[in-house]
Amino acid sequence: MSTGEKKRVINRVKAMYPLRAKVDESYLRSQEAIKAGKPTVWAMLNFCYGDPILKAMDIEVVYPENYGAALAAAGVARGYLDRADAEGFPTHLCGYSRANFGYAARLMELGGEPPPEAPMGGMPKPLFLLSSVAVCDARYKWFQALGRYLDVPVWTLEAPLPGIREFQLEGCYEEMVKLSVSHLRDFVTFVEKAVGRKMDWDRLDEIVNLMMEINRVSHEVNELRKAKPCPMHSRDFWSAMPPALFLLGDLKESLQLYKNLYDEVAERVENGISAIPEEKYRLVFAELPPWHSLDLFDRLAERGWNFVIESFGYHPPPPVDLSHVKDPLERIARYSLQRMVANYRDALQKNVVAGADVYIYLKYVSEWKCDGAFLHPLVSCRSASTHLPHLANILMERLKVPSLIVEGDIVDLRLFNPQDALQRTEPFEEAMEHYRRVRRELGFDW
Amino acid sequence: MAAKGLSRAKEVCSQRPAVAKGATARGKKVIGYPCVYVPLELLAALDIVPYRLYGEMREPVTEADRVLPASFCPIMRSCLDCALKGRHDFLDGVITIHSSDPQEKTARIWQSYTTLPYFHFVDMPGTTRPEAVDYFASQLKGLVTTLESLSGKKLSADNITKAINAYNHQRSLVQSLFELTRPSPPLLTGTEIVQVIKAVMSLPVDEGNQLLTEVIEEAKARKQKSEAQRARLLLWGSTTDDAEVMAVLESNANVVFLEDCGGYRPYRGKVSTAGDALTALARHYLTEITCARTFIQNVAAPTKKDYHKDLHARYGYLKSVITDWKVDGVVLLLVRYCDPFAFEVPAVKDYFASLGVPATYIEYDYTEGSLAPMRTRVEAFLETIG
Numbered sequence: 001m002s003t004g005e006k007k008r009v010i011n012r013v014k015a016m017y018p019l020r021a022k023v024d025e026s027y028l029r030s031q032e033a034i035k036a037g038k039p040t041v042w043a044m045l046n047f048c049y050g051d052p053i054l055k056a057m058d059i060e061v062v063y064p065e066n067y068g069a070a071l072a073a074a075g076v077a078r079g080y081l082d083r084a085d086a087e088g089f090p091t092h093l094c095g096y097s098r099a100n101f102g103y104a105a106r107l108m109e110l111g112g113e114p115p116p117e118a119p120m121g122g123m124p125k126p127l128f129l130l131s132s133v134a135v136c137d138a139r140y141k142w143f144q145a146l147g148r149y150l151d152v153p154v155w156t157l158e159a160p161l162p163g164i165r166e167f168q169l170e171g172c173y174e175e176m177v178k179l180s181v182s183h184l185r186d187f188v189t190f191v192e193k194a195v196g197r198k199m200d201w202d203r204l205d206e207i208v209n210l211m212m213e214i215n216r217v218s219h220e221v222n223e224l225r226k227a228k229p230c231p232m233h234s235r236d237f238w239s240a241m242p243p244a245l246f247l248l249g250d251l252k253e254s255l256q257l258y259k260n261l262y263d264e265v266a267e268r269v270e271n272g273i274s275a276i277p278e279e280k281y282r283l284v285f286a287e288l289p290p291w292h293s294l295d296l297f298d299r300l301a302e303r304g305w306n307f308v309i310e311s312f313g314y315h316p317p318p319p320v321d322l323s324h325v326k327d328p329l330e331r332i333a334r335y336s337l338q339r340m341v342a343n344y345r346d347a348l349q350k351n352v353v354a355g356a357d358v359y360i361y362l363k364y365v366s367e368w369k370c371d372g373a374f375l376h377p378l379v380s381c382r383s384a385s386t387h388l389p390h391l392a393n394i395l396m397e398r399l400k401v402p403s404l405i406v407e408g409d410i411v412d413l414r415l416f417n418p419q420d421a422l423q424r425t426e427p428f429e430e431a432m433e434h435y436r437r438v439r440r441e442l443g444f445d446w
Numbered sequence: 447m448a449a450k451g452l453s454r455a456k457e458v459c460s461q462r463p464a465v466a467k468g469a470t471a472r473g474k475k476v477i478g479y480p481c482v483y484v485p486l487e488l489l490a491a492l493d494i495v496p497y498r499l500y501g502e503m504r505e506p507v508t509e510a511d512r513v514l515p516a517s518f519c520p521i522m523r524s525c526l527d528c529a530l531k532g533r534h535d536f537l538d539g540v541i542t543i544h545s546s547d548p549q550e551k552t553a554r555i556w557q558s559y560t561t562l563p564y565f566h567f568v569d570m571p572g573t574t575r576p577e578a579v580d581y582f583a584s585q586l587k588g589l590v591t592t593l594e595s596l597s598g599k600k601l602s603a604d605n606i607t608k609a610i611n612a613y614n615h616q617r618s619l620v621q622s623l624f625e626l627t628r629p630s631p632p633l634l635t636g637t638e639i640v641q642v643i644k645a646v647m648s649l650p651v652d653e654g655n656q657l658l659t660e661v662i663e664e665a666k667a668r669k670q671k672s673e674a675q676r677a678r679l680l681l682w683g684s685t686t687d688d689a690e691v692m693a694v695l696e697s698n699a700n701v702v703f704l705e706d707c708g709g710y711r712p713y714r715g716k717v718s719t720a721g722d723a724l725t726a727l728a729r730h731y732l733t734e735i736t737c738a739r740t741f742i743q744n745v746a747a748p749t750k751k752d753y754h755k756d757l758h759a760r761y762g763y764l765k766s767v768i769t770d771w772k773v774d775g776v777v778l779l780l781v782r783y784c785d786p787f788a789f790e791v792p793a794v795k796d797y798f799a800s801l802g803v804p805a806t807y808i809e810y811d812y813t814e815g816s817l818a819p820m821r822t823r824v825e826a827f828l829e830t831i832g
Binding site: 151 | 512513514517544550557558567569571573577578580584585587591739743752753780783786788790792793807809
């Protein structure tokens with residue numbers, strides 16, 4: 001990536017750094033734990049569904065999706081992608097999965113030892129694979145396909161996803177809960193057999209409560225970002241999100257770190273401190289950022305572009321009181337479903353039937369008062385891209401907010417041109433100015 | 447004299463909307479569906495005519511460009527494009543199902559940009575576990591609720607049993623149809639089968655069964671030709687909905703088995719008539735339709751895994767096809783961006799290799815322009831298998 005000089009412009013929130021550090025710490029701790037004989041699992045991002053169970057069973061978890069991004073950021077993905085091509089995987093498949101197939105082929109070639117060129121010590125051979133049907137087909141077909149390299153079992157987590165209107169039919173939500181709870185109970189049995197230990201239900205109970213509280217605080221931090229000027233940039237959100245999204249490390253420590261983040265952001269709001277020197281435009285970002293080219297955002301910050309909200313899938317669910325639910329598995333199920341369900345109810349009221357991932361951006365843009373949307377369709381990630389053309393249409397139709405669409409890829413650096421993105425900023429600023437006037441004429445309040 | 451058998455199938459294929467409009471004119475409700483996972487028994491039991499929605503390879507996609515990215519299942523893009531151009535406006539509604547990302551994501555766009563009086567999206571679990579079957583049955587119950595409201599009729603136990611029997615009969619007839627490709631040379635070509643299946647999926651169940659009966663009789667009456675031995679191919683993929691694609695594959699070979707949703711796949715097995723009908727339908731559709739979208743657990747070893755056992759659990763049903771239909775080679779034919787099947791490619795090739803059958807993977811973009819390169823690829827493959 002090259003966007004010219006490396007000047008840092010974004011005013012990073014200091015309390016974000018210890019949260020970001022937990023990612024590297026987590027890789028290091030995994031390496032040490034594995035050397036000490038602790039079981040490791042490769043898992044898909046499962047939206048707080050399977051993670052608390054693995055955590056309660058004291059299993060180390062690594063996420064090949066994240067590792068795919070790490071390979072891209074370290075500039076070493078190409079070799080693994082080429083290996084996946086040679087193994088016969090079609091080239092249009094998810095870039096993360098292709099990098100992982102190449103990695104797994106190398107891992108097995110080396111007798112289960114992580115390849116020496118792998119960044120952060122690599123991912124060790126797992127005890128089992130935990131996939132999820134949530135979000136996209138790739139996230140369970142990928143782990144099934146890994147069976148070619150890894151002689152370990154796969155558990156696929158269900159994730160019910162009815163339509164917004166159909167969700168209103170009698171009994172639909174309770175059937176979703178029933179499926180989820182029953183499924184999680186079987187998953188616990190599966191994990192117990194795999195590690196040869198019984199579940200500590202008190203520990204699980206405590207972990208679930210901490211998980212919900214961490215995510216509640218993280219949610220409140222994002223609410224603070226509605227302030228003008230916005231005190232925390234999307235880059236800080238992305239840097240700070242992993243401990244909440246993946247339940248990294250010690251949860252009590254994470255909770256304190258998110259509280260620290262909240263305090264610092266609240267203080268910035270009180271003192272009118274912005275995340276960038278001069279906030280001229282407020283933007284929303286959808287969906288996955290160009291991990292390999294993040295300094296693009298510094299160049300945009302120089303022009304007064306403040307990214308105030310972003311990436312729906314990475315955000316915590318709206319808080320919900322589940323203190324009356326005694327069974328921790330049911331609490332996990334209801335909490336995890338809340339991510340979609342809360343938005344379904346709102347979406348129907350606003351007559352948006354195109355899914356929570358479209359509705360939520362209408363909410364973001366209108367509540368965070370955005371002037372524009374930066375949409376980043378990814379060539380090899382259809383789940384994060386398919387809704388974007390419709391999203392651009394509906395943002396314009398309903399809120400008179402324009403979108404800048406810049407294509408790229410999650411792993412393949414050749415498919416993203418930051419210079420091209422920068423060249424399109426000036427005309428887009430004219431569009432944002434124009435529609436700001438249009439909105440005011442129509443009576444919008446931003 | 448009205449056309450019968452294969453002529454009738456060809457006629458129906460060329461006039462599908464007119465045939466469906468005929469049902470509308472007779473006062474029937476006609477509901478479109480783009481995926482074979484929709485349990486048609488529920489529609490038939492409420493006197494609703496199901497109408498399979500297809501893409502149109504020869505039609506340039508223009509309208510769908512506004513709402514879907516280019517790197518997306520070209521069949522569903524084309525299907526939606528037809529809907530946005532008003533080609534399905536004669537329908538009373540559409541049922542979509544969560545059988546894959548493209549189906550689910552297109553459903554949302556479809557619902558947002560069209561104004562049909564009825565639209566229902568059925569959620570579908572990813573696994574075949576018992577709780578998944580129960581959940582799918584509850585989703586079918588929701589479908590019944592909205593269909594009853596549309597039709598103004600209540601689903602009776604008698605009618606659902608009759609509908610299950612009628613579709614089970616259709617499954618038996620299609621299975622018999624494929625018996626006719628066992629001889630060498632086969633009594634029916636793959637190209638003819640694609641047309642017959644497409645016609646059957648455009649007709650009410652009884653008319654479809656009548657058509658199948660006629661085709662079987664007609665093909666059985668054909669004289670066995672003594673022609674030069676041609677390679678016998680198995681086609682494995684998501685779906686084939688255009689006879690011209692099959693004609694390309696069959697220019698120098700016979701496709702004797704179509705393991706896809708335009709061939710045998712939707713007609714494997716039978717729905718049980720014992721017990722609760724919705725549970726039986728849920729179990730059948732979830733477990734018997736061998737689409738790559740469903741995660742098959744390797745039950746032989748729940749906490750350990752053996753790759754070869756895993757392959758057998760996923761593709762074992764193809765072993766007898768290879769031997770009984772005397773298959774010489776397999777063409778894995780996919781449209782670009784068909785992720786569930788694309789992830790399977792190396793594994794299914796491994797499985798065919800374990801059976802000693804050569805296989806080749808061909809990808810196309812669902813345009814007429816892709817047929818010429820496809821022909822070249824098929825010819826090259828046929829040369830390698832002699």
